[in-house]
Amino acid sequence: xxxxxxxxxxxxxxxxxxxxxxxxALTVVTVGVSYLHLSIGPAIVLALFIATIKGSLVAxxxxxxxxxxxxxYSVLILTVVFFIVLMVVPLSSFLDHLAPWG
Amino acid sequence: xxxxxxxxxAVAEHxxxxxxxxxxxxxxxxxxxxxxxxYGITALFFxxxxxxxxxxxxxxxAFPGKPVPLLGGLASMSRxxxxxxxxxxxxxxxxxxxxxxxxxxxxxAVAVVTLASVFLFVTxxxxxxxxxNAPGGIILPxxxxxxxxxxxxxxxxxxxxxxxxxxxxxxxxxxQIGAPDMAFPKxxxxxYWCYLxxxxxxxMSFFVPGGAANSGWTSYPPLSNIATQGxxxxxxxxxxxxxxxxxxxxxxITTVFQLRAKGLSFMRLPxxxxxxLVTSFLLLLAFPPLEAAxxxxxxxRLLGTSFFMPSGLVVSGQVLDVAGGGSPLLWQxxxxxxxxPEVYVLILPAMGIVAEVIAxxxxxxxxxxxxxxxxxxxxxxxxxIVWAHHMFLTGxxxxxxxxxxxxxxxxxxxSVVILTALLISLWGGSIRFNTPMLFALAFLPMFGIGxxxxxxxxxxxxxxxxxxxxxxxxxxxxxxxxxxxFAIFAGxxxxxxxxxxxxxxxxxxKLHFWPSLIAINCVFMPMFIQGLAGVSRxxxxxxxxxxxxxxxxxxxAFMSAGAYMLLxxxxxxxxxxxxxxxxxxxxxxxxxxxxxxxxxxxxxPPVAHGNFPQVPVVVRGPYEYSPPDEDVEFLPQHxxxxx
Amino acid sequence: xxIPYTIDDRPDTGLYNAKLGIWLFLASEVMLFGALFSTLVxxxxxxxxxPHGYEKLNVPLATINTFVLIASSVTMVMSWAxxxxxxxxxxRLYLWLTFLCGLGFMVIKGIEYGTKFSHHLYPSxxxxxxxxxxxxxxxxxxxxxxxxxxxxxxxxxxxxWQSQPERFTNRIEVVGLYWHFVDLVWIFLFxxxxxx
Ligand code: HEM
Ligand SMILES: [Cu+2]
Numbered sequence: 001x002x003x004x005x006x007x008x009x010x011x012x013x014x015x016x017x018x019x020x021x022x023x024x025a026l027t028v029v030t031v032g033v034s035y036l037h038l039s040i041g042p043a044i045v046l047a048l049f050i051a052t053i054k055g056s057l058v059a060x061x062x063x064x065x066x067x068x069x070x071x072x073y074s075v076l077i078l079t080v081v082f083f084i085v086l087m088v089v090p091l092s093s094f095l096d097h098l099a100p101w102g
Numbered sequence: 103x104x105x106x107x108x109x110x111x112a113v114a115e116h117x118x119x120x121x122x123x124x125x126x127x128x129x130x131x132x133x134x135x136x137x138x139x140x141y142g143i144t145a146l147f148f149x150x151x152x153x154x155x156x157x158x159x160x161x162x163x164a165f166p167g168k169p170v171p172l173l174g175g176l177a178s179m180s181r182x183x184x185x186x187x188x189x190x191x192x193x194x195x196x197x198x199x200x201x202x203x204x205x206x207x208x209x210x211a212v213a214v215v216t217l218a219s220v221f222l223f224v225t226x227x228x229x230x231x232x233x234x235n236a237p238g239g240i241i242l243p244x245x246x247x248x249x250x251x252x253x254x255x256x257x258x259x260x261x262x263x264x265x266x267x268x269x270x271x272x273x274x275x276x277x278q279i280g281a282p283d284m285a286f287p288k289x290x291x292x293x294y295w296c297y298l299x300x301x302x303x304x305x306m307s308f309f310v311p312g313g314a315a316n317s318g319w320t321s322y323p324p325l326s327n328i329a330t331q332g333x334x335x336x337x338x339x340x341x342x343x344x345x346x347x348x349x350x351x352x353x354x355i356t357t358v359f360q361l362r363a364k365g366l367s368f369m370r371l372p373x374x375x376x377x378x379l380v381t382s383f384l385l386l387l388a389f390p391p392l393e394a395a396x397x398x399x400x401x402x403r404l405l406g407t408s409f410f411m412p413s414g415l416v417v418s419g420q421v422l423d424v425a426g427g428g429s430p431l432l433w434q435x436x437x438x439x440x441x442x443p444e445v446y447v448l449i450l451p452a453m454g455i456v457a458e459v460i461a462x463x464x465x466x467x468x469x470x471x472x473x474x475x476x477x478x479x480x481x482x483x484x485x486x487i488v489w490a491h492h493m494f495l496t497g498x499x500x501x502x503x504x505x506x507x508x509x510x511x512x513x514x515x516x517s518v519v520i521l522t523a524l525l526i527s528l529w530g531g532s533i534r535f536n537t538p539m540l541f542a543l544a545f546l547p548m549f550g551i552g553x554x555x556x557x558x559x560x561x562x563x564x565x566x567x568x569x570x571x572x573x574x575x576x577x578x579x580x581x582x583x584x585x586x587x588f589a590i591f592a593g594x595x596x597x598x599x600x601x602x603x604x605x606x607x608x609x610x611x612k613l614h615f616w617p618s619l620i621a622i623n624c625v626f627m628p629m630f631i632q633g634l635a636g637v638s639r640x641x642x643x644x645x646x647x648x649x650x651x652x653x654x655x656x657x658x659a660f661m662s663a664g665a666y667m668l669l670x671x672x673x674x675x676x677x678x679x680x681x682x683x684x685x686x687x688x689x690x691x692x693x694x695x696x697x698x699x700x701x702x703x704x705x706x707p708p709v710a711h712g713n714f715p716q717v718p719v720v721v722r723g724p725y726e727y728s729p730p731d732e733d734v735e736f737l738p739q740h741x742x743x744x745x
Numbered sequence: 746x747x748i749p750y751t752i753d754d755r756p757d758t759g760l761y762n763a764k765l766g767i768w769l770f771l772a773s774e775v776m777l778f779g780a781l782f783s784t785l786v787x788x789x790x791x792x793x794x795x796p797h798g799y800e801k802l803n804v805p806l807a808t809i810n811t812f813v814l815i816a817s818s819v820t821m822v823m824s825w826a827x828x829x830x831x832x833x834x835x836x837r838l839y840l841w842l843t844f845l846c847g848l849g850f851m852v853i854k855g856i857e858y859g860t861k862f863s864h865h866l867y868p869s870x871x872x873x874x875x876x877x878x879x880x881x882x883x884x885x886x887x888x889x890x891x892x893x894x895x896x897x898x899x900x901x902x903x904x905x906w907q908s909q910p911e912r913f914t915n916r917i918e919v920v921g922l923y924w925h926f927v928d929l930v931w932i933f934l935f936x937x938x939x940x941x
Contacts, residue, residue: 020816069758071359286763355765359760405867
């Protein structure tokens with residue numbers, strides 16, 4: 001990070017404020033949506049969609065993942081793969097014998 | 103180990119090091135070598151302790167209901183003796199470690215330390231046979247359950263992994279990559295200081311009301327949820343141990359990526375380092391789910407939640423008063439999500455050690471080094487998606503079990519690749535049959551038996567018959583005992599000169615190897631016979647009450663005899679180990695004429711926080727033995743080409 | 746011999762040691778929270794009855810807490826940016842703000858827990874509350890952990906700015922990465938526990 005000029009850093013700082021505004025707005029949206037009491041399917045999709053956007057903003061800008069090194073990307077991709085396995089497989093082993101294909 | 107004597111003060115000063123105070127040097131040390139030794143000594147203690155738990159079990163299995171011989175009297179001895187021995191041991195040990203004693207006084211101190219240690223160890227084991235556990239020396243079923251659960255836990259988490267990763271990894275890996283230390287020395291120290299309390303918590307749990315954990319090393323709920331207090335201690339211990347592993351793995355991975363010497367590209371990395379790297383990734387990503395599961399089980403036990411408690415559970419004729427709605431199977435998923443990768447944690451570094459020893463003693467490059475590396479990476483990856491092969495009998499559907507059978511068959515391929523490459527590496531070598539090499543050679547067929555007997559367990563149709571029988575016990579012990587433990591012995595004999603500057607005795611080594619090899623097969627081979635006959639594991643009487651077991655019960659006495667032979671076979675090793683520290687043949691920095699960088703670190707043991715006389719620069723691959731166009735017998739990784 | 750790359754980036758990875766270290770640690774944290782999320786999904790799909798979060802929990806309070814935590818992330822990143830601009834006073838100001846936000850978050854969390862307790866709603870009540878308390882509790886512990894480190898860097902730890910300014914800047918970056926991660930976890934916890 002040492003190579004960045006004062007100008008660049010100042011520009012980044014303004015970006016942080018924008019991200020903050022976006023995060024706050026999205027929080028308002030997701031809370032607002034929850035008061036509509038949508039049925040559970042769409043509610044989950046929408047809430048997770050908004051949370052994913054917010055999470056990506058934090059990761060990309062505050063954690064500056066948007067311009068990170070290859071090694072870090074590799075580690076994170078590996079982690080995400082196993083994360084998905086961990087989320088999906090136990091669940092599917094429970095649903096398996098209920099499901100038509102089982 | 104009295105380092106100061108062997109380390110000329112000039113060398114220490116040359117590296118700008120002043121004498122550190124005692125506690126900083128040996129207790130809260132941040133030097134990877136000292137931490138490695140701390141791990142090694144602690145883990146060897148636990149290995150011995152876990153071994154003794156097994157000896158008690160084997161007594162009960164062979165002679166159910168007969169009092170344990172010899173130890174009975176010690177169980178009720180006054181505590182004053184213990185405190186006294188502890189005090190004397192502490193004083194004598196500190197006195198010795200300060201390194202100022204000489205001559206006869208020193209000899210006396212050594213004798214005192216030896217006697218006090220042996221006395222304390224035997225007393226510790228004897229104390230387990232209290233009236234609550236073994237009245238009159240007869241092991242109660244409840245106590246057998248404690249022994250089984252704690253033998254498994256201690257062997258896996260407190261002995262073998264800390265030896266492979268904490269000790270060998272810590273000591274050898276930075277040397278092999280030409281680094282002055284680990285990337286984070288403080289974290290390294292913290293890792294040991296989480297491991298030790300974790301181990302002590304496990305030990306102390308034997309002495310709380312109801313005794314230690316008794317629901318198997320797998321701790322399946324709901325049984326574990328309603329088990330005695332010992333289970334809570336087990337969980338706390340595990341949380342500490344997992345934390346220790348996580349700190350360690352962050353450190354290892356960073357060290358390999360960041361601190362490799364100039365010129366040491368990944369394809370020049372010794373295979374041992376590759377094995378450690380992949381192992382660290384397994385620990386890093388597979389342990390947290392077990393940590394989560396441990397926290398949830400703690401909540402179940404202490405806060406009254408029902409994560410793993412089904413509704414309407416009836417215990418001793420009464421419906422349990424809990425909210426219910428939880429899932430016992432969830433624990434099994436989270437547990438095996440760790441525990442399958444864990445078996446590769448137990449075997450990959452072992453393969454790494456064996457590869458080093460084989461390359462060195464065949465005096466030729468490893469055959470198929472690249473294939474081995476890619477196989478290791480692939481194996482590490484696949485190990486995350488095979489775990490439910492431990493759960494074929496839990497009523498999961500056919501498509502999920504088909505998935506896990508397939509992945510399990512696939513994962514066996516890279517293991518075979520590695521084993522084959524090691525076998526072919528022997529071909530045409532001018533083999534030196536020294537002690538490390540004997541253990542490494544024995545590893546190959548022993549691991550082969552362990553691995554191949556695993557295949558029927560990975561296929562649901564045959565696993566339905568074999569699941570939870572002694573066949574399973576036989577299978578995985580072939581992997582971890584004559585497999586991994588033998589690799590550990592190979593490593594100890596091989597790197598001992600680096601740790602101490604002296605070689606272990608070859609004659610005693612052979613006296614250790616051959617009886618061990620024979621005895622260990624006597625213990626484990628009959629387990630396959632019993633298992634195929636359908637004898638279940640975790641039976642406190644070895645199956646006396648089952649009609650189908652009667653035909654094969656006579657093997658129990660035979661196996662136990664094997665286990666006691668195995669104990670006797672360790673005496674030459676223990677003696678050799680301590681004797682060689684002071685009296686072993688003195689050797690130079692590279693006694694095995696090896697090529698990898700740890701042997702370029704001089705003197706032996708290398709200096710603290712620095713390791714190398716000059717910063718090494720690597721110019722070639724790891725195993726340049728008998729190079730074809732050179733007139734030298736071997737080319738170390740760092741020496742420039744001799745024209 | 747000094748350990749290489751504690752300050753400078755290693756050319757082939759482009760990273761200093763602690764940065765790789767913290768990302769590895771965060772990867773393990775992903776798996777920790779992954780297992781807990783997996784638990785929640787599994788228990789909820791398997792339950793006969795599971796309330797909507799907004800029926801049982803205090804959404805306005807949690808919304809405020811969301812703002813507090815997001816704000817703390819901004820101050821954290823600003824505190825790092827100020828250091829890179831060599832403005833140590835501003836850095837301290839922002840870091841103190843971050844710490845106070847963390848404190849505020851925990852106080853609000855305490856109020857939330859307190860009212861639940863006073864209504865006799867405990868982890869043992871049912872699995873809805875069990876997951877609620879465990880997940881928010883563990884997240885809260887992470888916040889407290891971060892606060893402890895931040896406090897250290899505000900007090901004795903800040904001396905490093907005089908002796909090794911670059912290393913100190915790295916430290917702030919690394920702590921920041923951790924802090925943002927804790928924020929990120931909350932961004933998912935909040936809708937999953939409170940809004941669905
Ligand atoms: C070296 C000699 C060893 C012998 C003779 C031995 C023997 C045994 C015996 C008799 C059992 C109990 C079987 C039962 O009651 O179901 C057992 C269980 C077990 N052993 Fe070993 N063992 C040895 C080493 C090891 C090592 C090195 C490890 C691990 C690295 C290990 C891990 C386990 C585990 C995980 C269990 C299962 C515990 C449970 O049922 O929960 N053992 N062993
Ligand atoms: Cu497995």
